[in-house]
Amino acid sequence: MSATPTQLPDEKTLAELEQKFDPEMRFRPTVAPAALIVTALLIALSAFHYYTAGFGLLRETTHRGVHLAFVLGLIFLVFAASKKRADAPARHGWLTPGGVPLYDWLLGAACAVSVLYIPYVFDDLGFRVGNPNTADVVFGTILFLTLLEATRRSMGWPLPLIAIGFTVYGLAGPAFPGLLKHAGASWSQMISHQYLTSQGIYGVAVGVVATYVFHFVLFGVMATRIGLGQLFLDLASSIAGRFAGGPAKVSIVGSAFFGMLSGSSVANAVTVGSLTIPAMIRVGYRREFAGAVEAASSTGGQITPPVLGAAAFLMIEFLNVSYQTIIAAAVVPAFMHFFGVFMQVHFEAKRHGLRGLTPEEMPRLRESLRERWPTLIPLLLLIWILVTGRTPYLAAFTGITSAMIVGLSTRTRGNTAANWVALAGLHALLALIAFGQFGTHSEWIKLGVFAIGVVAWALARRLGVRGRIEPAVVVEAFETGAKYALAVGAAAATVGIVIGVVTLTGVGFKISYIITSWASAIAGGLSAFVPAGLASLQGMTLLAALVMTGVVCILMGAGIPTTANYIIMVTVAAPTLVQLGVEPLVAHFFVFYYGVLADITPPVALAAYAAAGMAGGDPFRTGNTAFRLGLAKALVPFVFVFSPSLLLVAKGFTLGAFAVTFIGCVLGIVALAAALSGFFLVVMKRWEQALCLAAALLLIAPGLTVSLIGTALVLPVLLRQLAAWRGARQHTHLNKAV
Secondary structure (H helix, E strand, C coil): CCCCCCCCCCHHHHHHHHHHHCHHHCCCCCCCCHHHHHHHHHHHHHHHHHHHHHHCCCCHHHHHHHHHHHHHHHHHHHCCCCHHHHHCCCCCCCCCHHHCCHHHHHHHHHHHHHHHHHHHHCCCHHHCCCCCCHHHHHHHHHHHHHHHHHHHHHHCCHHHHHHHHHHHHHHCHHHCCHHHCCCCCCHHHHHHHHHCCCCCCCCHHHHHHHHHHHHHHHHHHHHHHHCHHHHHHHHHHHHHCCCCCHHHHHHHHHHHHHCCCCCCHHHHHHHHHHHHHHHHHHHCCCHHHHHHHHHHHHHHHHHCCCCCCHHHHHHHHHHCCCHHHHHHHHHHHHHHHHHHHHHHHHHHHHHHCCCCCCCCCCCCHHHHHHHHHHHHHHHHHHHHHHHCCCCHHHHHHHHHHHHHHHHHHCCCCCCCHHHHHHHHHHHHHHHHHHHCCCCCCHHHHHHHHHHHHHHHHHHHHHCCCCCCCCHHHHHHHHHHHHHHHHHHHHHHHHHHHHHHHHHHHCHHHHHHHHHHHHHHHHHHHHCCCCCCCCCCHHHHHHHHHHHHHHHHHHHHHCCCCHHHHHHHHHHHCHHHHHHCCCCHHHHHHHHHHHHHHHHHCCCCCHHHHHHHHHHCCCHHHHHHHHHHHCHHHHHHHHHHHHCHHHHCCCCCCCHHHHHHHHHHHHHHHHHHHHHHHCECCCECCHHHHHHHHHHHHHHHCCCHHHHHHHHHHHHHHHHHHHHHHHHHHHHHHHHHHC
């Protein structure tokens, strides 16, 4: 493992790191024929999504069914039933073909058949909703049980237990007390709703993963393979490496750049952390702090445009808004997160006198740009297509294809005229596929253009054109991209069970009423202690509801991934915030941010634990420190709820409100970072930390009056710090003179 942030590990090393630290990538060892079958199925899954993104999606039920059949069937082949079996060496035999037990082959086949029963066996299912026949109930039950087991294998027990709990509630409604009581449902009614409609397993969550998420994951893998991730890290090193505590700042800037390609906190932590964590330890950071910096920075990948995490694509469906709207809304909050981590790292480095990177330890940016500038083309194309209003999956298809063209037709050095002709010509054909208005038979015309491109590339290769990657790397990227999609695909389907129970029983409205009632009661109790005119009863009710929602998001996120957490909370909690007057876009972003925060919140903080493993530090301390570093992410959602202008595209945006809120947030985050680090210009006294903490909360709170009060609280601290800093400098000069 490299000690300085200069060169990313190769694909094999990265795969080993991910398998070691990411539980969703811990595949069991297999041998032939299982290994060949699994590889072929993974590549076929990516090829299916790549084809449909560029040449036309299938019918909704068919598209989701094919995706889910691949995903769930593969899970039984690659994830063992227990950790003990996963660690056992693969042995081929009659009962374990290719190292996979025979019962797993049968479970995978049964699961895939039960999924495909819906789109391919019967076309009259719509007439049987609410009155399923025996075959419907049998196949639905098989899918229900195998789905829970597939999710348990790939993600652990928490999410399946939540789904089971909701199912029990749906079946045993009359047994519940008070407001939660309902008529209940029979097993056949439950299966009818979960299996035969789009309100359950085949619902919006699976649709979004199959239509959007998979494609952007594959784009991120392809862009990394051709060298764009390395270019971003070189750029981050050049921007931040020379300053105090340089490797930690490289980690932040690099994770922000890399987050544009990867929506996974753990994958970001493993990839960037493999370089920056050893470098941070080398310049003097504690192991836990080094891991925490990388973990806190990596969680920003899910909130960083243009790719964002899977939950961002779900917002498109839930809110019926364009992806451009989601990107625009995410820009400022993402900046606030990285700025908050950056300031704490800066104060920590100054307090302990940590050095930056030397010129010998830093990459040569000019050389890196000369070698890798073509790798920016796929990302720029993707962003351009997104902002011009075309579909996200077409943007992803174009980005993936462009990445393949750049990788296969250009070299890092020594490009000839033939290389540039191949690059330009193949991109011209790509433009025809992406933007060509061919009318009737457009799919066949696009396939013809694509075939011409393949033949042209083959001829260019015969003429000696070689690229920065070989065709085998493209195949490997397709395989790896599919691996990333397995766990999230199972989670999306299982969350569909939760949504199905909510829509079947109407419990979402009841939970909203309960939260609103509790929030009103809390606000009424607090109103006696709050001076009149400082806060309204409605505002305090909303604040109480936000706190309760945020706490539940963090608790839910302790055991389930961000995407599943977001869907559940949007279903049961976001309507409450909307009822209290919060704009839907803002309510969804609030839930989204708190779901992401769970990746660095103990006791189950996957990104922090992965970073701790790479740093050799204590996982719990790393998680606590990462949460402290990411505290701005916990406060900023409250800001944009009370001042939606921070999201840029929210209703009621005004430049004045945005300016006041933005400046207040920046100053508040600096004050908060100083208070938490115990350092500003010199080491802070306790009273200074307390004043800065109070000032930070007031500065971050929207409104000019409270911001001015916060500024007034900071002034005594600033004056004392300046005086102490000047005194320390004079003392240093005197010592040098002596």
